[in-house]
Amino acid sequence: MLLVVVAFAILLALGMPVAFAIAISGALFFLQHPELPFTIPVQVTVSQTQNFALLAVPLFIIAGNIMNRSGITGRLLDLASVLTGRLKGGLAQVSLALSALMGGVSGSAIADAAMQARMLGRPMVERGFTPGFAAGALAYGAVLTPIIPPGIGMILYGTIGQVSIGRLFAAGFVPALLLWAGLSFAVWLTARRRGYLPERDRRPTLKEGALALRGGIWALLFPVFLLFGLRMGVFTPSEIGAFAVFYGAVIGVFVYRELKTKGALEALEASLTDVGSVMFLIALSAIFSYGIVLERVPETVSGWILGVTENLAGVMVLVATFVLVVGFFVDATVLIIMLTPIFLPLVRQLGGDPVHFGIVFIVAATIGNFTPPVGAAMYAVCSILKVPVGEYTRESAPLLLAVTVVTLMLIFIPQAVLFVPNLIFNR
Known part of the structure; x- marks a missing residue:
C-alpha cells in the first residue's frame, strides 16, 4: 500500500487531476496483487455510484x-x-454574514468564496482594505458553507460512514455560529x-430591518424545511434533494420572479459540470x-x-x-471520501459520537481549501482579486488562527455540536 500512497503523492505533485491520480495509484494495488481479478476496479467503480443516498449530491x-x-x-x-x-x-463583516446566510443555498465553499470575491472583492479594496486581507476574509468566510445544511460534505460523510444525514444537518448550526463569531472577532481586531x-x-431602522428580512426569508427558511422534512419522515435525504430543486425553482419563478429560461439553462449547465466532477471523483475513489x-489500513492507523x-x-x-x-495538499471532498473509512471506526471504537466527529472532520478538511499550496478557494479568490498567494497567506493568518481555535473548542465541547441534533431527534 506504501507504493500506492507514494504514487498518489507524486501524481498530485506533477499536477495530475485528483480523480485520475486516485484511479491510477489505486490501480497499482491490483498490479501488485495479480491474484486479484482486474475486473474488480471496473466493478467497484460502477457500484460506487449505485448508492441511492448519493442521489442527494447532484440534486x-x-x-x-x-x-x-x-x-x-x-x-x-x-x-x-x-x-x-x-x-x-465593514464589508469584511458583511461578507462573513453573507457566508453564514448563503450556506444553505450554495453548499460549496469554493463556489461561495468565488461568488463573494466577484461581488465584494473590489469594493472592499476601494474602501481601504489591503487586497490580501480582503481575499482572506472572503475565502475563510466560506468555511461556514459546508456545515450549514445542505452541505455536500455532510452527505458524503453520512453516506460513506452510515451516519444519520438528518443529525449531521442539525449539528452544523451551532458550530457555524461559533466559526462566524470567531472570524468576526478576528476581523474586528484587525479593523x-x-x-x-x-x-x-448608523443603525438600521426597524423598517429597513423588516424589509431586508422579508427579502431573505425564503432562503433562511430553506434549511429549516430540510430539517423538518427529515425529522417528520416526510422525505429521505435523496427525496429532500428533489424538494430542494423544486423549492428553488418555485421561489425563483413565482416569488422573486427573476428565474428566467436563460438563467435556468445556465444553472443546469453549471450543475452538469459540478455534478460530473464530483461523481467522477466519487466513482474512481472506489x-x-x-x-x-x-490491506486493513484503518486497523493499522488506529494502532x-x-x-x-x-x-x-x-x-x-x-x-x-x-x-x-493533509488538507494543505488534497481537496476536502477527496479527504472525506478517503479518510472517513479510516478514522470513523477508530472514533466509534473509543465511544465517540460519529456526528460530533463528522462536524470536526469536515471543518478540518475544509480549512485546506483556504491554505497553500493547493487550496482551491484560495486560488479562486486570489485570481479574481489578483492577489499574490504570499500576501494572502500573511494577511489571513489571524483568520486561520480563529478557525483553528474554534475547531479545538468543538473537539473539547461535544455538546456544542450535539445539542441541536439531540434536541430535534430526541436523544
Whole structure:
C-alpha cells in the first residue's frame, strides 16, 4: 500500500487531476496483487455510484445553482449588510454574514468564496482594505458553507460512514455560529488596529430591518424545511434533494420572479459540470478505497494513534491535525471520501459520537481549501482579486488562527455540536 500512497503523492505533485491520480495509484494495488481479478476496479467503480443516498449530491448541486440565479443572493447581501454593517470591518463583516446566510443555498465553499470575491472583492479594496486581507476574509468566510445544511460534505460523510444525514444537518448550526463569531472577532481586531470603518454609519431602522428580512426569508427558511422534512419522515435525504430543486425553482419563478429560461439553462449547465466532477471523483475513489480496506489500513492507523493516546479528545485532536496538514495538499471532498473509512471506526471504537466527529472532520478538511499550496478557494479568490498567494497567506493568518481555535473548542465541547441534533431527534 506504501507504493500506492507514494504514487498518489507524486501524481498530485506533477499536477495530475485528483480523480485520475486516485484511479491510477489505486490501480497499482491490483498490479501488485495479480491474484486479484482486474475486473474488480471496473466493478467497484460502477457500484460506487449505485448508492441511492448519493442521489442527494447532484440534486442539491442543481438546487444551489438554481437558487443563485433566483435573486436570493442579492437579497441575502442586503440582509447581511443590515445585520453587520455597523461593526468595525465593514464589508469584511458583511461578507462573513453573507457566508453564514448563503450556506444553505450554495453548499460549496469554493463556489461561495468565488461568488463573494466577484461581488465584494473590489469594493472592499476601494474602501481601504489591503487586497490580501480582503481575499482572506472572503475565502475563510466560506468555511461556514459546508456545515450549514445542505452541505455536500455532510452527505458524503453520512453516506460513506452510515451516519444519520438528518443529525449531521442539525449539528452544523451551532458550530457555524461559533466559526462566524470567531472570524468576526478576528476581523474586528484587525479593523480596530488598521482603522477599517463600518459599512454603515448608523443603525438600521426597524423598517429597513423588516424589509431586508422579508427579502431573505425564503432562503433562511430553506434549511429549516430540510430539517423538518427529515425529522417528520416526510422525505429521505435523496427525496429532500428533489424538494430542494423544486423549492428553488418555485421561489425563483413565482416569488422573486427573476428565474428566467436563460438563467435556468445556465444553472443546469453549471450543475452538469459540478455534478460530473464530483461523481467522477466519487466513482474512481472506489479503486483506491478497495486496497485500503483489503490491506486493513484503518486497523493499522488506529494502532498507531492508540499507541500515542487512548483519550477520545486526544485522538480527535491528532486526527484533526493530520486532516488539516493533509488538507494543505488534497481537496476536502477527496479527504472525506478517503479518510472517513479510516478514522470513523477508530472514533466509534473509543465511544465517540460519529456526528460530533463528522462536524470536526469536515471543518478540518475544509480549512485546506483556504491554505497553500493547493487550496482551491484560495486560488479562486486570489485570481479574481489578483492577489499574490504570499500576501494572502500573511494577511489571513489571524483568520486561520480563529478557525483553528474554534475547531479545538468543538473537539473539547461535544455538546456544542450535539445539542441541536439531540434536541430535534430526541436523544
